[in-house]
Amino acid sequence: MSLQSLCDDIVTQIIYLATDLRPIRLTCKRWAVITDTQGFIRTLTFGMNTPFTAFINLNTKNLRSLKTLIVDCITDAPSWIPCRWPLQTIFHNCTMGNQLVDPPSSPTEILRIKDYTSPGTLNINWKKLPHLRELYIDTADCNLQGLIQHCPNLESIGINLTSQQPTTLPLEFGQLTRLHTLITNLTTTTTYHFISPHLRVCLVPKTTPFTAISKQVPQTHLQTNTYITMNVA
Numbered sequence: 001m002s003l004q005s006l007c008d009d010i011v012t013q014i015i016y017l018a019t020d021l022r023p024i025r026l027t028c029k030r031w032a033v034i035t036d037t038q039g040f041i042r043t044l045t046f047g048m049n050t051p052f053t054a055f056i057n058l059n060t061k062n063l064r065s066l067k068t069l070i071v072d073c074i075t076d077a078p079s080w081i082p083c084r085w086p087l088q089t090i091f092h093n094c095t096m097g098n099q100l101v102d103p104p105s106s107p108t109e110i111l112r113i114k115d116y117t118s119p120g121t122l123n124i125n126w127k128k129l130p131h132l133r134e135l136y137i138d139t140a141d142c143n144l145q146g147l148i149q150h151c152p153n154l155e156s157i158g159i160n161l162t163s164q165q166p167t168t169l170p171l172e173f174g175q176l177t178r179l180h181t182l183i184t185n186l187t188t189t190t191t192y193h194f195i196s197p198h199l200r201v202c203l204v205p206k207t208t209p210f211t212a213i214s215k216q217v218p219q220t221h222l223q224t225n226t227y228i229t230m231n232v233a
Helices: 008-017 029-037 052-058 172-174 219-223
Strands: 045-049 068-072 090-091 110-114 122-123 135-137 139-143 156-161 181-184 201-203
Touching: 135 139, 139 156, 201 219
Parallel strands: 045 068, 068 090, 090 110, 110 135, 122 139, 135 156, 156 181, 181 201
Antiparallel strands: none
């Protein structure tokens, strides 16, 4: 069976699962048309060394198939993205700015942000990222209001804030039913109870012991003031 004779359902699966569509695109005229329509770019990286003309050309390309976007060393980075945020979106050493980051409603499941240049608080409209599973933030401070409400499927969280008065860990983090990893230097002032049966790692500064339903998390993670200051993004 040739690629040209495949039925539409199989074609759709190939487009969804293939890690690199460029070789397939060159096989025949039918696949050239399909990938022109559905998109064939899986990973896109742009930064301060990207030629401006190349960046402008992004707006003429079909980015429907984009799965990973890496933005490197860009000032006011969110405003330069020419499409919905894809499944994995990474801001590496970018200046996110002090304005509300308000992306289009996006299917993003993994979000990484590293910003050592903005002294203020990172504010994100979490409502636009309802499918988040993994969140890694390394910045001065971050407003987490609404995060748990709008991103209830979070499984892995790493937050490292460098502010002298960082945000307190919201009690709602304990209500995440799929959480398996929590690593942060956010302060806590009371006992937190985690209802996720999947919790395996809970490295958080504590003033009192935590409790958890999970049998997988070590008791030392819940009872001692153990946490890691690390580059999480």
